[in-house]
Amino acid sequence: MDEEWVDGPVVRPYWVTGGRTADDRDDLDLVAVVRATGVGPPAKLLMGPEHEDILAFCATAPSVVEVASQFDLALGVVRVLLGDLLDHGLIVAHTPAPVARFPNERILKEVIDGLHAL
Amino acid sequence: MDSMRSDGATDIGMDAVMAVKILVAGGFGVGKTTLVGAVSEIRPLRTEEALTEKSIGVDDTSGVEGKTTTTVAMDFGRITLRTGLSLYLFGTPGQDRFWFMWDELAQGALGAVVLVDTRRLGDCFASIDYFERRGLPFIVGVNCFEGAQVYDTEDVRIALDLDDDVPIVVCDVRERESAKQALITLVEHVLLTTRPAATVGSAL
Numbered sequence A: 001m002d003e004e005w006v007d008g009p010v011v012r013p014y015w016v017t018g019g020r021t022a023d024d025r026d027d028l029d030l031v032a033v034v035r036a037t038g039v040g041p042p043a044k045l046l047m048g049p050e051h052e053d054i055l056a057f058c059a060t061a062p063s064v065v066e067v068a069s070q071f072d073l074a075l076g077v078v079r080v081l082l083g084d085l086l087d088h089g090l091i092v093a094h095t096p097a098p099v100a101r102f103p104n105e106r107i108l109k110e111v112i113d114g115l116h117a118l
Numbered sequence B: 001m002d003s004m005r006s007d008g009a010t011d012i013g014m015d016a017v018m019a020v021k022i023l024v025a026g027g028f029g030v031g032k033t034t035l036v037g038a039v040s041e042i043r044p045l046r047t048e049e050a051l052t053e054k055s056i057g058v059d060d061t062s063g064v065e066g067k068t069t070t071t072v073a074m075d076f077g078r079i080t081l082r083t084g085l086s087l088y089l090f091g092t093p094g095q096d097r098f099w100f101m102w103d104e105l106a107q108g109a110l111g112a113v114v115l116v117d118t119r120r121l122g123d124c125f126a127s128i129d130y131f132e133r134r135g136l137p138f139i140v141g142v143n144c145f146e147g148a149q150v151y152d153t154e155d156v157r158i159a160l161d162l163d164d165d166v167p168i169v170v171c172d173v174r175e176r177e178s179a180k181q182a183l184i185t186l187v188e189h190v191l192l193t194t195r196p197a198a199t200v201g202s203a204l
């Protein structure tokens, strides 16, 4: 969205987060699905336009990477903003079971069949 | 799919959501973006790299308490195999200085396709070392570039010092079928190497 970020001062991506970084947001895996709960934001919450846009997009239950890509925001920035929405109960996050951790023959075969069918 | 998730998803329903993460690695210009694009819509993804001291003092970093970052661009693609089962492809950043990103990408990944250009074999050494060290299953895709000498895959195996069980496929990832085949080869390789573990897992 804001193309200037690429060439701007390095800290500018964090301007929208008020300088906060995502160090303590390890609950938001790259492929975690974030979904709007439909709960309206509390009146006292100061949401920036990025929060509002992301919240609206979360109605489609995207993954964290998709939110970052959709709004062309760096992953760390998106994690902070999603973390705000999470903290206020406006979204829920769900980390899908990584197939790699439970290598299940049936699922791997399903992946193979799915790729063949593409 | 979306409507199902937004109105009907119960916690149990969300628990059934599974993600398969596959990394596409290899040296500069070897065809990572092309592979992702051949099978999926390519989407840009940005992340940040921590900067070293050398840039501090040049930029005003007071707002982020010394956390200075620069942006790294990479590709990702998503293929929905069915409701609740998605395949995510990540093209890993080629430059060595972006190793920090690999750890996050490799976490929970099923495996990797390492693309190789036979004119510049050495470019993939770092990727192969990384996946071997992490114990992440990978296959090697030998991309056929015009003007490149055609090698026997066993010569490539020797040149890369690959274990006998690492599959090597010759591909042209500009072709969708070829790109698909590389991914299928990887998943079949994982299936083969994890079969004993899978039996144990199902008994738990």
Ligand SMILES: Nc1nc2c(ncn2[C@@H]2O[C@H](COP(=O)(O)OP(=O)(O)OP(=O)(O)O)[C@@H](O)[C@H]2O)c(=O)[nH]1
Residues within 6 Å of the ligand: B026, B027, B028, B029, B030, B031, B032, B033, B034, B035, B091, B094, B143, B144, B145, B146, B171, B172, B173, B174
């Ligand atoms: N002949 C041939 N050309 C290919 C093949 N795969 C990719 N190319 C071409 O090689 C060039 C580089 O491909 P990219 O997909 O951009 O490579 P990359 O690995 O994403 O490159 P970086 O992101 O810059 O590291 C493009 O012009 C592709 O069309 C292949 O299998 N055969």
Ligand SMILES: [Mg+2]
Residues within 6 Å of the ligand: B032, B033, B034, B075, B091
């Ligand atoms: Mg590329």
